[in-house]
Amino acid sequence: MGGFVVLAVLLLLFLLPWWVLLASGAHWPFPVVLGGGVLFGAALLAFPALMALGHGRRRLDWAARTGDTILGVIWVLFAWSALGGVLRLVMVAAGAGGRTPARAVSVAVTAVAVVLLAWGWTEAMRLPRIREVEIALPRLGPGLDGTRVVVLTDTHYGPIDRTRWSARVADAVNALAPDVVCHAGDIADGTIAQRREQVAPLATIRSGLAKIYVTGNHEYFGEAQGWLDHMAGLGWESLHNRHLVVERGGDRLVLAGVDDRTAASSGLAGHHADLPAALTGADPALPVLLVAHQPQQVSQAVAAGVDLQISGHTHGGQIWPFHYLVRLDQPVVQGLSRHGERTQLYTSRGAGYWGPPFRIFAPSEISLLVLRSST
Incomplete structure (x- = not known):
């Protein structure tokens, strides 16, 4: 059943753009129709094999780069072809059918897609913007007022070498x-051996109080425990369902971290999101900053009385209009939100990208959270 669903989705993704661009009454010259049909057909046939070779057991980076790029291109073409198709139907209903309007829609969809893909590539490869947000935590002591927490998440070091970008x-x-610096997971796609050079600059990051890291869902596609150990070797505190306490000016703050919510289904012994274990031994009078990869984990944070949860995972949707689908799975897509009486959640759009090397209407970010006390 699952295979039929995947096949149906693939056919829809490729056939709708083909219809709007080439077969919806535009009556392009035969060489254009033939060439476009061959291109769409070749991409459709090659895509599953490329994804299997790139993201399966063999992890061939050239295949992943090609397959991921095809996925991004076809998603953008699909989204804007859907809008173009609706416009085309409206025009026909209004009596403006014929070859000229059909060609105009086809050209417009192609032009928009080309511009957005070029811009999206640039956005994905650029240095993330700095996004500064002040967050008031009523239980934070005055000695910690102004604490600067930098959130670096979803770096997704992968088949495109971004070692210089990482530096x-x-x-x-x-x-x-x-x-405090927090890496909220999804550090890389691939093995430690494959991504070692791209990750290495993380060892140069400095902080006044702590550098903490938790696993994301992508770590559980492979070497989750290995990444926890590797980050510890780079000088980071790997918070595997545990906490530490930082102090300044006579006031203290609990920094807690939990595994990703998918850890329990990974089959890896000792890995599951366990917030009670992470807070065991913590003074309940102290404010708690929790790092958990997925915003969906905020329900447990609310129950535990956490003051601030920091998450990533959503990428802000990464490629419009995918954020509508993300919102079906997560309580928020990006930014600061309140949950319950005490708990606030900050969801970063992330620094990198997953899969398609594009970011469209969802810019990457390095988040600077300035914590403020009630005084």
Whole structure:
């Protein structure tokens, strides 16, 4: 059953753009129709094999790069072809059918897609923007007022080598003079051996109080425990369902971290999101900053009386209009939100990208959260 659903989705993704661009009454010259049909057909046939080779057991980076790019291109074409198809139907209903309007819609959809893909590639590859947000935590002591928490999440080091980008990101984080740096998971796609050089600049990141890391769902596609150990070797505190306490000016803050919510189904012994274990031994009078990869984990944070949860995972939708689908699974897509009487949630759009090397209407970010006390 699942295979039929995947096949149906693939056919829809490829056939709708083919219909709007080539077969909806535009009556393009035969060479154009033939060439376009061959291109769509070849991409449709090659896509499953490329994804299997790139993201399956063999992990061939060239196949992943090609398959991911095809996925991004076809998604953009599909989204704008859907809008173009609706416009086309409205025009026909209004009596404006014929070859000229059909060609105009086809050209417009193609032009918009080309521009957005070029812009989206640039956005994905650029140094993330700094997004600064002040967050008031009533239980935070005055000694910790102004604490600077930098959130670096969803770096997704992958088949496109971004070692130089990684070094620039580390420099940008250090320039913010952080007290605490959080990596909220999805560090890389691939094995440690494959991504070691891209991850290495994370060792150069400095913080006044702590550098903490938790697993995301992508770590559980492979070497989750290995990434926890590797990050510890780079000087980060890997918060595997545990906490630590930082202090400044006589006031203290609990920094807690839990595994991703998918950890329990990974089959990896000892891995599951366990917030009670993470807070065991913590003074209940102290404010708690929790790092949990997925915003959906905020329900447990509310129950535990957490003051602030930091998450990533959503990428802000990454490629419009995918954020509508993300919203079906997560309580928020990006930014600061309140849950319950005490708990606030900050969801970062992330620094990198997953799969398609594009970001469209969902810019990447390095988040600077300035914590404020009630006084």
